[in-house]
Amino acid sequence: MxxxxxxxxxxxxxxxFNNERAIRQVADLTGADHDQLAALMAGEREQDGLQWRFEAGEFSDDEFFEIVCREFSIAPDRAAFEVAASDMFxxxxxxxxxxxxxxxxxxxxxxxxxxxxxxxxxxxxxxxxxxxxxxxxxxxxxxxxxxxxxxxxxxxxxxxxxxxxxxxxxxxxxxxxxxxxxxxxxxxxxxxxxxxxxxxxxxxxxxxxx
CATH class of the missing domain: 3.40.50.1000 (HAD superfamily/HAD-like)
Incomplete structure (x- = not known):
């Protein structure tokens, strides 16, 4: 071989990695409801969740940010949002x-x-x-x-x-x-x-x- x-x-x-940590950090930063954010990311089926679709390249990072902001009527600092969503490794x-x-x-x-x-x-x-x-x-x-x-x-x-x-x-x-x-x-x-x-x-x- x-x-x-x-x-x-x-x-x-x-x-x-710890996805729960990332969700908690984003919720703390933005004021978004933790459980609703977790449900949005996970989806009823994994392939329907925002996380899966983002990783599958269905939409860009700009579009992902806009979706989360629109869903929870929030406008966080973009750089702080990305760190909160990523600092879990x-x-x-x-x-x-x-x-x-x-x-x-x-x-x-x-x-x-x-x-x-x-x-x-x-x-x-x-x-x-x-x-x-x-x-x-x-x-x-x-x-x-x-x-x-x-x-x-x-x-x-x-x-x-x-x-x-x-x-x-x-x-x-x-x-x-x-x-x-x-x-x-x-x-x-x-x-x-x-x-x-x-x-x-x-x-x-x-x-x-x-």
């Missing part, structure tokens, strides 16, 4: 240490994630340097206008990697996304912890110094 490119999911692989230390080791060993790396334009801008503003200077390719759902586990986002990832699908390794915390990647021809595994990830990499001939 040849592995020529490695993609990592963001949430619960590289970074922990914490690095997973073992993963942040692993990425530079893999790059230093000559491996080409990428991020493949369901995310939105506001979160992405926040994550790449320099506060998490590993995300800025270690990865060769970034594949985001809002840019691809396709959400994992839909086939199209994996096809975009394969094209950007520039190698056959079978040579692309992908790790994601959600089994449904792993299954979608496997169906697209990628070599994919579920993230259940750092030691298991090291084992999965070693099984592909990728050894990481202890």
């Amino acid at each position: 040849t592995t020529s490119f490695l993609y990592f999911d963001l949430g619960n692989v590289l970074l922990k 914490e690095p997973i230390a073992e993963s942040f240490a692993l990425i530079p080791q893999l790059k230093a060993a000559g491996h080409r790396l990428g991020i493949l994630s369901n995310t939105n334009a506001i979160h992405w801008r926040f994550l790449l503003d320099g506060r998490f340097a590993v995300l800025n200077d270690q990865f060769a390719e970034y594949v985001t759902s809002f840019d691809a206008q396709s959400m994992k586990p839909d086939r199209r986002i994996y096809d975009v990832a394969i094209e950007q990697a520039g190698v056959p699908a079978s040579e692309v390794f992908f790790v994601d915390d959600k089994l449904v996304n792993v299954e979608g990647a496997l169906a697209a021809g990628l070599d994919a595994v579920q993230y259940i912890g750092h030691e298991q990830l090291l084992f999965d990499l070693a099984a592909r001939g990728i050894e990481v110094p202890c």
Whole structure:
């Protein structure tokens, strides 16, 4: 088995996140009702929720801001709103240490994630340097206008990697996304912890110094 490119999911692989924290911060900043805001973001069905639709690229960050402002009759400072909506991420230390080791060993790396334009801008503003200077390719759902586990986002990832699908390794915390990647021809595994990830990499001939 040849592995020529490695993609990592963001949430619960590289970074922990807390959506409830973001909703609480936006509600505190704007005066919007917390429960109504949470319901708007989640939707009765996940794919109807504002969060899903924003991450799927159905509308821009400007349009997202306008929708929330209109829904709650609010007019917060835009920059403060984006920080409140985004300041919910914490690095997973073992993963942040692993990425530079893999790059230093000559491996080409990428991020493949369901995310939105506001979160992405926040994550790449320099506060998490590993995300800025270690990865060769970034594949985001809002840019691809396709959400994992839909086939199209994996096809975009394969094209950007520039190698056959079978040579692309992908790790994601959600089994449904792993299954979608496997169906697209990628070599994919579920993230259940750092030691298991090291084992999965070693099984592909990728050894990481202890």
